Amino acid sequence: MNLKLINSAGVELKDEKLGNIFIFCIAAMSILLHQARVMFGVNISLSDFFCVIVLICFIFKYKLFLPFKYFFFFLVVSFIVTFVAVSYVPVRFNYVADYRKVFSDFIKIITVFLYFVVGYNMSRLRLTDFTLKYYSFFALFIGIIGVLFDFLNITLFSKILFYGNVRLKGLMNDPNYFSILQITALAYFLRNVFLNRFKKIIIIIAFLLSVLASGSKTGFIALLCYLIFVAMEELLRRPALRLTSLAICMVSFVALFLLVPYLISGLTFLSVYISQNIPAFSRIEFLFLDFSKAISEGGSDRDIAWGISIDLLKLSPVLGIGIGTYVGLAKKLYGVGVIAHNTFLQLYTEWGIVLATLLFVHVFFMIAKSTFNRMCNIDKENIILRDIIIIFLLGSVGISLNNARMFWLALGALVFNLNKKL
Numbered sequence: 001m002n003l004k005l006i007n008s009a010g011v012e013l014k015d016e017k018l019g020n021i022f023i024f025c026i027a028a029m030s031i032l033l034h035q036a037r038v039m040f041g042v043n044i045s046l047s048d049f050f051c052v053i054v055l056i057c058f059i060f061k062y063k064l065f066l067p068f069k070y071f072f073f074f075l076v077v078s079f080i081v082t083f084v085a086v087s088y089v090p091v092r093f094n095y096v097a098d099y100r101k102v103f104s105d106f107i108k109i110i111t112v113f114l115y116f117v118v119g120y121n122m123s124r125l126r127l128t129d130f131t132l133k134y135y136s137f138f139a140l141f142i143g144i145i146g147v148l149f150d151f152l153n154i155t156l157f158s159k160i161l162f163y164g165n166v167r168l169k170g171l172m173n174d175p176n177y178f179s180i181l182q183i184t185a186l187a188y189f190l191r192n193v194f195l196n197r198f199k200k201i202i203i204i205i206a207f208l209l210s211v212l213a214s215g216s217k218t219g220f221i222a223l224l225c226y227l228i229f230v231a232m233e234e235l236l237r238r239p240a241l242r243l244t245s246l247a248i249c250m251v252s253f254v255a256l257f258l259l260v261p262y263l264i265s266g267l268t269f270l271s272v273y274i275s276q277n278i279p280a281f282s283r284i285e286f287l288f289l290d291f292s293k294a295i296s297e298g299g300s301d302r303d304i305a306w307g308i309s310i311d312l313l314k315l316s317p318v319l320g321i322g323i324g325t326y327v328g329l330a331k332k333l334y335g336v337g338v339i340a341h342n343t344f345l346q347l348y349t350e351w352g353i354v355l356a357t358l359l360f361v362h363v364f365f366m367i368a369k370s371t372f373n374r375m376c377n378i379d380k381e382n383i384i385l386r387d388i389i390i391i392f393l394l395g396s397v398g399i400s401l402n403n404a405r406m407f408w409l410a411l412g413a414l415v416f417n418l419n420k421k422l
Helices: 016-032 047-062 068-093 099-124 128-151 175-190 197-214 217-236 239-258 260-277 281-289 291-296 302-315 326-334 343-351 353-375 380-395 405-418
Strands: 037-039 042-044
Touching: 016 047, 016 128, 042 099, 047 099, 047 405, 068 099, 068 326, 068 343, 068 353, 099 128, 099 405, 128 175, 128 197, 128 380, 128 405, 175 197, 175 217, 175 380, 175 405, 197 217, 217 380, 302 326, 302 343, 326 343, 343 353, 353 380, 353 405, 380 405
Parallel strands: none
Antiparallel strands: 037 042
16 A cells, blocks of 8 residues: 655655665664674675665665766776776786776775765755764764773673774774764764754763774874864854954963963873773874874874875876775885875875866865855755765875765765755
8 A cells, every 4th residue: 555654854755665664774774884894805884785775765766866977977987997907007017906806996986986876865855864863873872882881891892892902993893984983973963953062062072082992093183173173163153253252262372372381291191091091092192292103103104104105196196006906006016015094195096186186176165165055054964964074084184085985975965965956
């Protein structure tokens, strides 16, 4: 029996049974974006299974809209990076990539594009807020559970929730990736007009503790940068507060300058205290005590990784080196098989300057457009999506997030919202 079903987002779904399955799969996909494991050399998430079901529902019941120019760009990128890997690199560098690795990376490109399409179509059905809600609340839940287990020294599920029994990673396979996902979820709560200031502060503290428990230096810096960005944006949006805010900032700056010796001593004591209670914080501690050491030591070696990436880019700036070749080629040429630990460098090296620049210029254009629209008091949903993208870009400086599913889903949703013609 066919019935009209109105979901929580106010969208009419044509069949009750299918509608319930569709909504369940979206909720499950949103939650499981916080889960990933490496299997057969591929980073697999259970959210991929539900993503496919959601796509099938779109195709057969709710119409799947495929934005042509983005689909065309995906085809061009897929063809060029594959061609470069299997045809250009062997001739240019006398290196033949493992075709299994090339195929694996090709599957990753297809996967992230599918998430982009899902995000685009979810916005069309006004399901983005529903998705963000499940995604963010589960992130808060897993973060609080992890922090409690860490503070109370509960070893139950430690192999699942912690990396090396020390660094909180939730259901992810990488503590750094986990920390960035935690911050993206924070964006939903900070931009939620229905939460009062006290609740927001409590939530900020919860996410701060989860990032500290992850021991991620990249995550900690991204969190601080995002909070500063939010504070500055709020000040700029309120003309009446600008003069007062400027005066407060000037006084604060002078006070900080005068109190620097005491602050350094206090930060050192505080960092030692936190490290005793949250062992993973010992990695972040270097950010306060020795920044250069934080970049190059403690398992990071980002200075080496970035240097190799830049050298590879210089060797093939226009075409890049393609997919599935990065680690092997780096090992052959420089004796160190390591990824870039920087999304910008990773994509520029693999895709080449032209394709990577086209992508990032468009992403930053979307950010600027949503920011301008905010000045006109446009949809808060776009601001949350914009913030999520900004957070991923902040995290991209320290880790490779080019295959981050949530980034592409948020980008697809934002693209539809900013180009509504349907």
